[in-house]
Amino acid sequence: MHMADALISPAVGGTVWAASAGLIAYCSKKVRDDVDDRIIPLMGVAGAFIFAAQMINFTIPGTGSSGHLGGAMILSVLLGPYAAFLTMASVLTVQALFFADGGLLALGCNIFNLGFFPCFIAYPFIYKKIAGEKPSQNRILIGTLAASILGLQMGAFGVVLETLFSGISELPFGTFVLMMQPIHLAIGIVEGMVTAAVISFVWKSRPELIQKTTSPAPSGNFSLKYVLTALLAAAVITGGILSWFASSHPDGLEWAVFHTTGSEELETPGHGVYSLLTKIQGKTAFLPDYNFKTSKNSDIKKPEPASIIDSGTSVSGLVGGALVLVLAAFIGFALKKRSGTRSHL
Amino acid sequence: MSRIKTAFLDLGHMDTLSGRDTFAHRIDPRAKLLTTLIFIITVISFGKYEISALIPFFIFPAVMISLGELPVYYLFRKILIVIPFAVMIGIFNPLIDREILMRLGPFSLSGGWISFCSIMIKFTLTAGSVLVLIACTGFNSVCMALEKMGAPRVFAVQLLFLYRYIFVLIDEASRMANARSLRSFDGKGKGIKVFGYLLGHLLLRTIDRAQRIHLAMLCRGFDGEIRVNRRLEAGIREVIFTIAWSAFFIAMRFYNIPLIAGKLITESIL
Numbered sequence: 341m342h343m344a345d346a347l348i349s350p351a352v353g354g355t356v357w358a359a360s361a362g363l364i365a366y367c368s369k370k371v372r373d374d375v376d377d378r379i380i381p382l383m384g385v386a387g388a389f390i391f392a393a394q395m396i397n398f399t400i401p402g403t404g405s406s407g408h409l410g411g412a413m414i415l416s417v418l419l420g421p422y423a424a425f426l427t428m429a430s431v432l433t434v435q436a437l438f439f440a441d442g443g444l445l446a447l448g449c450n451i452f453n454l455g456f457f458p459c460f461i462a463y464p465f466i467y468k469k470i471a472g473e474k475p476s477q478n479r480i481l482i483g484t485l486a487a488s489i490l491g492l493q494m495g496a497f498g499v500v501l502e503t504l505f506s507g508i509s510e511l512p513f514g515t516f517v518l519m520m521q522p523i524h525l526a527i528g529i530v531e532g533m534v535t536a537a538v539i540s541f542v543w544k545s546r547p548e549l550i551q552k553t554t555s556p557a558p559s560g561n562f563s564l565k566y567v568l569t570a571l572l573a574a575a576v577i578t579g580g581i582l583s584w585f586a587s588s589h590p591d592g593l594e595w596a597v598f599h600t601t602g603s604e605e606l607e608t609p610g611h612g613v614y615s616l617l618t619k620i621q622g623k624t625a626f627l628p629d630y631n632f633k634t635s636k637n638s639d640i641k642k643p644e645p646a647s648i649i650d651s652g653t654s655v656s657g658l659v660g661g662a663l664v665l666v667l668a669a670f671i672g673f674a675l676k677k678r679s680g681t682r683s684h685l
Numbered sequence: 686m687s688r689i690k691t692a693f694l695d696l697g698h699m700d701t702l703s704g705r706d707t708f709a710h711r712i713d714p715r716a717k718l719l720t721t722l723i724f725i726i727t728v729i730s731f732g733k734y735e736i737s738a739l740i741p742f743f744i745f746p747a748v749m750i751s752l753g754e755l756p757v758y759y760l761f762r763k764i765l766i767v768i769p770f771a772v773m774i775g776i777f778n779p780l781i782d783r784e785i786l787m788r789l790g791p792f793s794l795s796g797g798w799i800s801f802c803s804i805m806i807k808f809t810l811t812a813g814s815v816l817v818l819i820a821c822t823g824f825n826s827v828c829m830a831l832e833k834m835g836a837p838r839v840f841a842v843q844l845l846f847l848y849r850y851i852f853v854l855i856d857e858a859s860r861m862a863n864a865r866s867l868r869s870f871d872g873k874g875k876g877i878k879v880f881g882y883l884l885g886h887l888l889l890r891t892i893d894r895a896q897r898i899h900l901a902m903l904c905r906g907f908d909g910e911i912r913v914n915r916r917l918e919a920g921i922r923e924v925i926f927t928i929a930w931s932a933f934f935i936a937m938r939f940y941n942i943p944l945i946a947g948k949l950i951t952e953s954i955l
Contacts, residue, residue: 344771345811346804350730368837380839381902382895384846389891391851392858398880399872414888430844434851437819437827438699440767440812445725508733508804509774510781510797537881542888549892668743671751 342435342450343499345443349506356502357448363456364429370422379423386415387427391434398534410531412458413488417467417539417550421459428455449502453495462491475550480543481536488532489525496524695763696851702755703823709753714822714830716923720930721818727934728810733800734786738941739807745930746813753821760820764812768805775804824848829917858887
């Protein structure tokens with residue numbers, strides 16, 4: 341469920357990046373101000389643990405498929421939300437850089453979906469409420485399970501919203517939600533069970549590790565004021581994006597209606613999409629020549645050979661594209677040869 | 686089982702690649718990070734039906750791959766491994782958007798297929814550029830660059846720590862997974878219960894390890910602040926590198942060179 345760069349628009353990616361970067365800065369400050377500096381090596385090693393743990397599979401009973409561990413909830417329980425968020429962000433950064441799992445720009449979205457929701461919503465408002473100040477085995481089990489499932493549901497919904505606002509995918513909201521939420525419900529249940537199993541194991545053998553973050557000690561203290569501030573900020577940002585899109589969204593709907601009625605005007609869909617995209621992107625005021633624009637112009641001049649001219653542009657696009665691709669490969673090989681001979685000298 | 690070993694070898698391989706000494710490796714990591722970011726933003730700012738204008742952007746990874754002497758097939762395989770999510774989301778475009786946008790003789794292409802191709806090209810470009818960045822920069826240098834560019838120090842240090850211990854812990858986890866599969870017959874003991882114990886033990890060991898590391902750090906005078914003794918040098922070469930590539934990307938964003946070139950060719954033939 342890692343978002344990819346190719347599926348988001350710069351505006352969505354940038355906005356969520358800003359939100360995630362702000363959260364990282366805030367959490368870094370919280371962790372630095374924390375008196376207990378044991379947390380710094382613990383965070384690093386715990387992140388590596390999540391990484392290693394995700395590599396071990398287990399079989400899911402009755403399905404034959406295999407699942408692995410999701411990280412944020414274990415981290416929250418062990419480290420508290422701030423350190424957990426930072427650790428999750430760093431795990432996702434390594435995944436993005438080394439395995440291209442989610443791109444650099446989509447990293448903001450991934451950190452937000454997989455870090456913010458579990459650490460700052462599911463952990464304080466679900467896990468802590470259920471586990472309470474005096475946790476027991478059962479309370480921890482139920483709390484972890486519920487928090488993992490709901491955290492993942494929120495994350496999946498985040499993916500849906502980000503994809504929708506980016507306008508790259510054609511998937512309508514309803515279908516996408518119906519597709520994402522049940523899949524992630526299943527994943528969430530499995531992940532929650534594993535998380536609960538690991539946490540209850542730790543609880544049985546080293547209860548003090550978990551008690552530290554659940555008890556209202558200074559390191560695990562969670563002020564509601566800050567959560568509310570963070571939520572407010574998130575609401576303002578989301579509201580900002582929503583109002584930003586509110587004006588252009590009807591365009592998209594209108595366009596969909598046009599689409600289903602099978603209107604012949606080629607430029608209408610193109611226009612709707614691009615006006616939407618330009619509004620979203622803001623930066624790119626200039627529209628490059630697309631096929632429809634040319635065909636629109638040619639429609640005005642002489643109506644009948646629209647498709648021929650249209651295909652003409654596509655053919656030139658193809659020819660030129662192939663040419664440049666060959667050129668790119670040629671440049672690559674030429675440079676390689678040159679550096680190769682130089683390294684021999 | 687093979688998965689964990691592959692991941693381990695994979696990380697190691699990327700690390701080895703980044704340790705080389707070529708022109709691409711010598712450029713300051715900040716310049717490369719910034720250029721890659723600009724590259725990604727320009728690529729994804731294209732409209733969803735764009736294909737031909739995206740092609741010139743292959744020049745950047747191609748140049749970096751050859752300057753950095755990176756293995757093309759290896760990087761390409763890494764991209765293929767992660768492409769399924771983009772395919773899963775993108776494959777709905779051809780099903781939903783059936784408007785014919787392109788005709789080539791008897792063949793016609795719907796808008797959905799064009800936007801699907803566009804997503805795949807964008808994915809290859811963005812994912813490829815990130816892999817190229819890390820393969821010719823190295824993770825530690827990227828962390829340094831992040832810190833110099835304003836990321837919080839705790840976060841940068843956390844990334845360095847994480848990277849340092851990934852190798853150790855993956856090694857440990859792979860030994861545990863190995864031991865489990867050697868003792869498991871007919872898939873027994875591969876379920877959630879044993880998995881929970883397995884990870885629980887790994888976690889406890891991890892925490893103990895963190896405590897030992899912390900003590901060792903205290904012994905060496907750790908006071909909550911991590912000092913990194915490495916200097917980054919950005920000279921005129923870095924400035925030229927960043928500005929030239931950015932100018933190229935922005936020019937390619939505004940002028941569809943393949944279309945112009947193709948038009949010239951097709952018109953001169955006709």
